[in-house]
Amino acid sequence: MERIYKVSFFVGLVMFFSCGGDPHEPPVCLTEDVSDHHLVIFRCSSSQLSNLVSKVGGAVERVHEEIGVAKVSGLSDRAARKLQRNRWWISAVSRDIEVDWLRQRIDEPVETTTETSLRTRDHGDPTSAAFYNFFQWGMKQIGAGEAWSVEQGDEQVRVAIIDSGISPDHLDLSGRYDLSASINLSNNDPSDLEDRNGHGTLVSGVISTNNIRLAGLAPHTTMVGVKVLQDDGSGNFADLIGGIMHAAVDADADIINISFGSHFSTNFYRCQELRTAILCLKLAVHYAKRQGKLIVAAAGDGDEMSMGMDLDANGGMMHVPSQLHGIYSVGATTAINQADFDSLASYSNYGFHGVDVVAPGGNDLLVNGTFTDGIFSTVSPYLVNGSVNRYNMASGTGIAAAHVSALAALISAQNNESLTVEQLKQKINETADDIGEPGRDKLYGNGRINAHRAVTE
Template sequence: MFMRNVIFVVVMLLLAFMFVSCEKESMIEVEKTQSLPDVQQKAKTSDDAALKSGPGLPFTLTDNYIVEFSGSVEQLSEAVSLLDGTVDEVFSEISLAKVTGLTNANAKLLSKVKSVKTVARDISVQWIDPDANLVEEHIGENESFWPYQWGPVAISAPQAWDAGYTGEGVRVAVIDGGISSAHLDLDDNIDFNYSASFVPGMNFDEDTDDFRHASHVAGIIAAEDNNLGTIGIAPNATIVSVKVLDGGSGSFANIIQGILYAAMEADADVINMSLGGYLPKNDDISHLKNALIKALNYANHLGVTVVASAGNDAIDMDHVGPWIHVPGDLEQAINVSATGPVDFAFGATNFDRPASYTNYGQRVIDFAAPGGDYVSLSDYWFYDMILSPSSVDAGGSWYGFAAGTSMATPHVAGVAALIIEKTGGNLNPAQVEVLLKQSADDLGKPGKDDYYGHGRVNAYKAVTQ
């Protein structure tokens, strides 16, 4: 099941509770005019362990099938029609189609057609759980919540901004749920013309997730430098919102369609996928994994760098048996683990501790980045999390604290955007990853290790080395 394992945190503001969900992420929402030190908070933990038969959560079978074919679309449509089905979507670039209306028996018959390679029942997955004198000033330090943003400091983003790199001209697609398009810290950086939804009946900026995980992720990447709220790692990058989930759930077909759209019509340079879930390595579901790989390969071929979250179950993915966490563990994506301080509110400056929840494994982790944590016993433990835009309502634009690899991933996507800006968009994903590797701070064991991969990303080194 695809899952943003999350710890839910409920924050009380003026006696009003706002519930938020994220990837075993802790969440606190604050209205932009609220004084953060005055926030009263309490926590609620959601542990899905009772649902697990391994690291994976149960999924829901859909009525759709993903079909890989080798012949023409016309041949496929004819074969499907004879079996009382309908070709609903065709992903011709990767020879896949979404087919509806088949019975199980007719799906098996379709798999025997000469021009059909595989037929896999699609599933709906919970990809995201219900997170002076004249002094030179770093841009962003005049943002009202800047003192609470330890993430950009941890990866030397202010120095990268001072060097002249802000993500200008770079397009980052956020494949997620619905983004809060009216948020004061996001609206000017969203491409409204190319943002799109692949969830039937919903616009790209709608979601049943009140917290708006997609907004939080987008804000970490590119919250504006506008003297309001927070600032993103690439504050002048363009965000393309690609909605494939609602309430954190969505099918493989949605995800595949979103990837292809982001890479082609939306012309993204970077895709951020702060989502993921566990699949058995050897199973009929492997056909769905292979379909996802085809979509990611196609995006890579078009020059799109894909960044994904490693997962938040504190699992050693090198020794997890028959399970794989997708898309992060796949070769086509840069897989990101999370780091975070303990007691930032009391002056802690070690931002590079592996987060208590992060998945790890030398084989699968590529880089680490700030994701926050929630293990402090102090009353201000939530300052150890990541603050970013969340929802919008009649009261205004809200911000939330969250912790998870969902939060670490957009830090890396933001640094990738800075690299692409510097190089004029002429790098392929492998070259972007090489520059990330060469500029990362090597932490933990020398070389590639379990928790940091090649190291914790460094924005300044990435644009100056």
């Protein structure tokens, strides 16, 4: 066992993921940012829509009749204008937008050796996981060990991970996904679930594991992979919308985790493409909430040159999707610092209108090339030549969001899935540790989550 600690940690990956685009970029209305397909808002049947679209030379790729939104391909700008003349049935036709949802700050993985002594899948005590006592400070900070003596989750509770893919062959993730409900919306192969970016696998290891080397916060929870991002972390609004709808409708997830986002100008109403895209996203979020799904999202990170943003006084910027109404937004806290308390991570966005709660996300700090206080999690085998037993350090509000999604899964399991979305949020808020100014405050929202209190109070 000692060899496992040394090999897996010291030759593991050191990667750093950011969950937001550059907050200083101008509004997205540029030609290079628009996609080759359109978003259409309609108020007719899907068959009527297909007929209208085909008449102007296009094809409906994906339709969400529940919210009246469709992804349409093959339209020229002229054909799009012609389609929109059907004002009785068509409300909006705009090109979709490509967005850099993720920013990977250290791109090159460290080459690893292959270890062959693999344990079989196990669901024993999470505190017995090989790395728990050595590297998982975040779990200890929120009282996970005490919480696990009360609740470890239930396979009936489902968390959809909308991200860059999943890694069902990883030692600690094997069997934790419902592969039949998982899907890839980012290309033409729905069965291609492989995570070639690494972020989706990273998020997975925070939520649910086999307790072999890594302890996930809700180890018995079932995860559903919803791949909406390309290998470089980019994606479009249509696929994010499709991911939310798949999670809420087809996968019947209880909790939807979105550990990424980007900053946009609040003057997005001046840009038709962005205005339509955000409206369509709002429709999907509101639908999922009405279906009783809790959507948890990262509050967003600053870029390499800036600190986290004050989303109350942000110079005309907003973070999407975390600031959309109906989404539970999560900021990030650090490990214990020299003053013996944890604080808001330097990269984490904040604000009364930007953060509902905070959770461990790790420090934005490299010391002599080593990431000292990140969150330890799983590595996609794709990034390490197929090795199924690699782990890494990472940091970001996306990591923090995963902690909150997992905690919501624990609470839901303990209450036999009887709580509403608002009751779930209330339980998390009321049992959070008030580590800032008394009551809800600008930096920490309702406080830093406390798993032990959440399942015992």
